Every structure is written in C-alpha cells, then in structure tokens.
Amino acid sequence: MSNQMKTLLLKTAVRTFEDLGFLLPTEEVDDEQAEATIQASAIVKFRGPFEGVLVIRLFGDPLPELAANMLGEETPPDRQQQLDAFGELANVTCGNVLPAIAGYDEVFDLDEPIVDWESGEDSINEPGEATADVQLGLDEGRADLLLYVHGNVPV
Amino acid sequence: MALNILVVDDSAVMRAMIKKTLTLCGLPLGEISEASNGCGALEVLQNSWVDLALIDINMPEMNGIELIDEIRKRPDIADLLLIVISTESSQTRIDFLNDMGVGFVHKPFTPESVKAKIMEITGVQNVESDENLVAQDSSSDF
Numbered sequence: 001m002s003n004q005m006k007t008l009l010l011k012t013a014v015r016t017f018e019d020l021g022f023l024l025p026t027e028e029v030d031d032e033q034a035e036a037t038i039q040a041s042a043i044v045k046f047r048g049p050f051e052g053v054l055v056i057r058l059f060g061d062p063l064p065e066l067a068a069n070m071l072g073e074e075t076p077p078d079r080q081q082q083l084d085a086f087g088e089l090a091n092v093t094c095g096n097v098l099p100a101i102a103g104y105d106e107v108f109d110l111d112e113p114i115v116d117w118e119s120g121e122d123s124i125n126e127p128g129e130a131t132a133d134v135q136l137g138l139d140e141g142r143a144d145l146l147l148y149v150h151g152n153v154p155v
Numbered sequence: 156m157a158l159n160i161l162v163v164d165d166s167a168v169m170r171a172m173i174k175k176t177l178t179l180c181g182l183p184l185g186e187i188s189e190a191s192n193g194c195g196a197l198e199v200l201q202n203s204w205v206d207l208a209l210i211d212i213n214m215p216e217m218n219g220i221e222l223i224d225e226i227r228k229r230p231d232i233a234d235l236l237l238i239v240i241s242t243e244s245s246q247t248r249i250d251f252l253n254d255m256g257v258g259f260v261h262k263p264f265t266p267e268s269v270k271a272k273i274m275e276i277t278g279v280q281n282v283e284s285d286e287n288l289v290a291q292d293s294s295s296d297f
Contacts, residue, residue, distance in 0.1 A: 019263040084168040095242025107245045
C-alpha cells in the first residue's frame with residue numbers, strides 16, 4: 001500500500017502545484033535543489049477512517065513565486081500572505097490525496113494548516129518514518145511531502 | 156440583477172482568489188463581502204442583503220456545515236442561495252450538500268467552474284461575452 005500511497009501523493013502534489021500554484025514541478029531533483037536550505041513548512045492534521053498528518057517542506061525560495069501566482073499578481077505579496085498561500089496549497093493537497101487513498105465515499109475532517117518559516121524536523125511530533133514521501137523539483141528550489149498515517153488504511 | 160455575494164473562507168489568500176475569480180467571471184456583481192468563519196458570516200448576513208454565499212467547509216469557530224445548518228434554521232435567511240467551495244472530495248458529503256440544495260465547487264477551481272455553478276444556482280446569465288472570459292483565463296486555475 002505504501003508504494004500505491006506514494007504514487008497517489010506524487011500525482012496529487014504535482015497536480016496541485018500545477019493547478020493552484022502555476023508551477024511546473026519535476027519528479028527529479030538536481031544537486032542544487034537537493035542542497036537548498038529549508039524556507040517554510042506546512043502541517044495539516046486529518047481525521048477520518050484513518051488519521052495522521054501531511055507535512056510539506058519548501059526548500060530554496062519558491063514561496064514568493066507560488067504566492068504571487070496563486071493571487072494572480074505580478075509581484076509577490078507580503079510574508080504573511082505567502083505563508084497563507086502555502087497553507088492553502090497544503091490544505092488542498094491534503095484534501096485531495098486522502099479520498100484518492102481511502103475512496104471517495106469516505107469523509108475526512110482537516111485541521112487548519114500550521115505554517116512556519118524555516119522550521120523543519122522539530123515542528124513535527126511524528127515518530128518514525130513517513131508512510132509515504134515524495135520530492136518535487138521546483139524552479140526556485142524543491143518541495144518535500146511527507147504523509148504520516150495512523151490506523152488501518154482501506155485497500 | 157447584480158449579485159451581492161458573501162465569501163466565507165478562513166484563508167485570506169483564498170478569499171482574495173475567489174474575489175478575483177468572481178471579477179473575471181463576467182457575471183453582474185454587486186457588493187462582495189467577506190467573512191473568515193461561520194460566526195462572521197452570520198453577522199454579515201444580519202446586517203447586509205446577500206444574494207449568494209460561497210462557503211468553505213473547514214474553518215475555525217463555526218465550520219461551513221454548521222453555518223449552513225444555522226442559515227437553514229433562520230427564517231429570514233433560510234432561502235439564501237449557497238455554494239460550497241472546498242477541497243472536500245467525499246461523494247457522501249457532496250451528496251449531503253446537494254440534498255440540502257447547496258451547490259458544490261471543488262478546489263482547485265477554475266473561473267469557468269465557478270461561473271457555471273453560480274449560473275446554475277442563481278439562474279443569472281453572464282453580462283460579458285464568454286470569448287472575453289476565455290481570452291483572459293485560458294491558463295487560469297485556482
């Protein structure tokens with residue numbers, strides 16, 4: 001299931017970055033993207049047939065472009081709006097990946113996204129490895145997505 | 156008929172995106188109000204005339220489902236036209252909303268999908284040509 005979950009997470013993430021953020025993510029990450037430092041992280045907790053957390057970490061400097069694209073503006077908005085835009089992207093990604101995994105008859109409730117600048121591992125209180133994780137290359141850096149699932153996932 | 160629309164979403168960025176989308180839709184717009192949760196929406200509805208509310212589901216304090224329940228209970232606003240704009244993908248919940256006479260638009264949305272649902276729910280026709288909308292927004296998804 002974790003391979004299938006990884007595929008669903010990847011497809012959902014690519015579609016959301018494209019449709020909502022007007023970015024063109026790649027499934028390959030080059031050396032520069034791999035070495036980029038963390039810019040911001042977003043966490044969305046969810047409950048339903050199973051519960052858990054989706055974490056998205058942005059590395060490099062993709063956030064100004066992402067937020068400007070989402071708002072349809074030429075210039076990036078202020079830092080708070082950039083975080084808000086990132087939180088919305090995380091929310092939409094989480095809301096779309098869960099039914100893809102669990103089935104479209106299942107109902108999930110999502111918490112408000114928690115978004116921080118430059119916070120990494122310390123902001124996640126999840127033991128062990130993520131159930132599924134993917135990396136996306138972006139023009140200005142990269143995005144790491146980690147999905148932690150607790151409980152039985154319907155197959 | 157110009158539509159007075161209330162946009163209810165806890166994300167200021169999403170409210171801005173929806174408002175921008177509305178202005179691109181070519182529909183006759185009156186006043187566009189905003190609220191960041193269900194409680195704020197009820198305050199707006201108490202003090203202003205609103206034809207249509209666009210409502211998110213996941214919000215703090217009073218979420219979208221609780222807001223819709225509250226609206227349907229109040230005789231003065233029970234007939235308000237409602238559309239949920241949400242990441243919700245559960246067909247169970249979408250069917251529940253449809254049974255309550257509430258339209259649904261999935262996030263990420265396009266100007267075309269928002270416009271089509273508003274026209275379906277309100278019966279209002281566009282005032283600008285579709286050609287203009289397509290020219291402006293052929294690459295736009297929100």
